[in-house]
Amino acid sequence: MPSVVAPKGTIRVLVVGSGGREHALAIGISADPTVAEVVTAPGNPGTWAMNAALRGADPGLWKRVTTLDPLDGAAVVALAEDLGVNLVVIGPEAPLVAGVADAVRAAGIPCFGASKEAAQLEASKQFAKEIMADAAVPTARSFLCLTPAEVAVALDDFGPPYVVKNDGLAAGKGVVVTEDRAVAAQHAEECGRVVIEDYLDGPEVSLFALSDGEHAVPLLPAQDFKRAHDDDAGPNTGGMGAYAPLPWLPENFTEVVMERVITPTLAAMRDRGTPFVGLLYAGLAVTSQGLRVVEFNARFGDPETQVIVPLLDAEAGPGWGTLLLAAATGTLDEVAPPVWRDESAVVIVVAADGYPGTPKKGGVIQAIGEGAFSIETGTPAPGATTHIVQAGTTRDSAGNLVANGGRVLGVVGRGNDLAAARQRAYETVAQVNYDDGFHRHDIARRAAQGEIPTISADQL
Numbered sequence: 001m002p003s004v005v006a007p008k009g010t011i012r013v014l015v016v017g018s019g020g021r022e023h024a025l026a027i028g029i030s031a032d033p034t035v036a037e038v039v040t041a042p043g044n045p046g047t048w049a050m051n052a053a054l055r056g057a058d059p060g061l062w063k064r065v066t067t068l069d070p071l072d073g074a075a076v077v078a079l080a081e082d083l084g085v086n087l088v089v090i091g092p093e094a095p096l097v098a099g100v101a102d103a104v105r106a107a108g109i110p111c112f113g114a115s116k117e118a119a120q121l122e123a124s125k126q127f128a129k130e131i132m133a134d135a136a137v138p139t140a141r142s143f144l145c146l147t148p149a150e151v152a153v154a155l156d157d158f159g160p161p162y163v164v165k166n167d168g169l170a171a172g173k174g175v176v177v178t179e180d181r182a183v184a185a186q187h188a189e190e191c192g193r194v195v196i197e198d199y200l201d202g203p204e205v206s207l208f209a210l211s212d213g214e215h216a217v218p219l220l221p222a223q224d225f226k227r228a229h230d231d232d233a234g235p236n237t238g239g240m241g242a243y244a245p246l247p248w249l250p251e252n253f254t255e256v257v258m259e260r261v262i263t264p265t266l267a268a269m270r271d272r273g274t275p276f277v278g279l280l281y282a283g284l285a286v287t288s289q290g291l292r293v294v295e296f297n298a299r300f301g302d303p304e305t306q307v308i309v310p311l312l313d314a315e316a317g318p319g320w321g322t323l324l325l326a327a328a329t330g331t332l333d334e335v336a337p338p339v340w341r342d343e344s345a346v347v348i349v350v351a352a353d354g355y356p357g358t359p360k361k362g363g364v365i366q367a368i369g370e371g372a373f374s375i376e377t378g379t380p381a382p383g384a385t386t387h388i389v390q391a392g393t394t395r396d397s398a399g400n401l402v403a404n405g406g407r408v409l410g411v412v413g414r415g416n417d418l419a420a421a422r423q424r425a426y427e428t429v430a431q432v433n434y435d436d437g438f439h440r441h442d443i444a445r446r447a448a449q450g451e452i453p454t455i456s457a458d459q460l
Contacts, residue, residue: 019392112325164194359406
């Protein structure tokens with residue numbers, strides 16, 4: 001395979017977004033030797049620390065960076081042009097659904113991110129079901145319900161546990177899985193337009209694939225933890241932690257997913273005249289009936305991104321800037337495949353009290369040790385095996401780092417195995433002084449202790 005890599009220090013990148021996913025991407029992209037600069041807009045205090053030189057050199061431009069409306073395609077294009085970037089990476093789903101990637105491409109700037117029409121894979125659960133039907137991709141049987149009467153029929157047909165999904169965007173919190181029929185019906189009423197489907201048993205896996213519309217490159221499988229509290233108690237969230245890789249999967253797992261899910265889905269999108277360029281996220285379940293798709297997302301998942309990004313070895317193979325630029329320019333087949341570190345990574349999400357409901361904002365955050373280094377600089381210390389990714393944070397009038405959202409920090413640890421990575425992550429959580437926050441204590445515990453049954457190839 002030919003390997004096309006940009007000259008060292010020639011790629012300039014604008015990352016659009018302000019969360020933990022965008023901070024993690026900025027850290028990963030900046031580690032690529034071909035990348036000269038990464039600016040994140042509107043960003044957060046973690047990414048702002050990474051762009052201290054720009055802040056000092058051009059206060060007017062810096063204000064536009066920190067006040068960017070990610071949903072305003074014209075503003076994103078204008079900022080990208082004034083920054084002189086040659087790659088725009090769109091992090092969240094809402095700008096994709098708003099057509100921001102289309103606006104950037106129309107301006108002649110390479111963009112990593114799905115078009116407005118392709119982003120319907122995430123924006124509409126029903127659209128995703130139609131694509132999967134066209135592509136013969138295995139998924140749960142489902143009904144689209146628009147009225148209370150249709151909801152009642154579907155709930156009776158499927159029985160408990162009930163799975164009710166908001167058909168539109170819901171920031172990862174639009175799904176209710178419950179044994180209580182009344183709770184399921186209430187969620188459907190609140191959403192209005194829902195997809196109700198069969199419950200999929202078995203462990204869930206997230207597999208991301210980069211796509212340039214024609215070619216796809218898989219990343220590492222990861223697993224996240226949706227429930228708010230230990231032992232999968234409490235309400236669904238956007239994700240309270242994640243780990244990668246998954247030692248209990250068979251060696252051919254990624255190959256099977258590419259063959260049965262990713263490749264046919266991308267082909268179906270091309271056949272519709274809406275090629276998918278960006279990150280296709282397949283949420284999967286390995287059920288008693290085999291592999292099934294739970295959902296598609298049209299962007300990097302959060303918090304899985306925080307563990308996948310640091311496991312890429314940009315010294316042994318292409319870095320994140322190279323890979324994302326290749327996807328944006330239709331040249332993924334000309335770039336060598338990614339090389340992964342022989343390590344594991346774990347991220348622990350520290351959330352504000354009240355999340356996923358109304359989070360308590362304004363709580364002061366302080367850290368010591370390696371945690372303090374990455375809090376202040378926005379990047380890991382040289383040679384560090386832990387760092388902190390900022391998500392829902394800001395600075396108050398006194399300059400204190402404070403909580404400004406639901407999921408506040410992502411504390412990442414790397415190690416030779418899951419047990420070591422997990423230990424380092426939790427040791428760094430203990431370095432964080434944040435009285436108004438909480439976190440789960442069991443992220444990756446069962447996997448690290450070998451308690452998850454190994455899945456065989458014939459179970460897929």
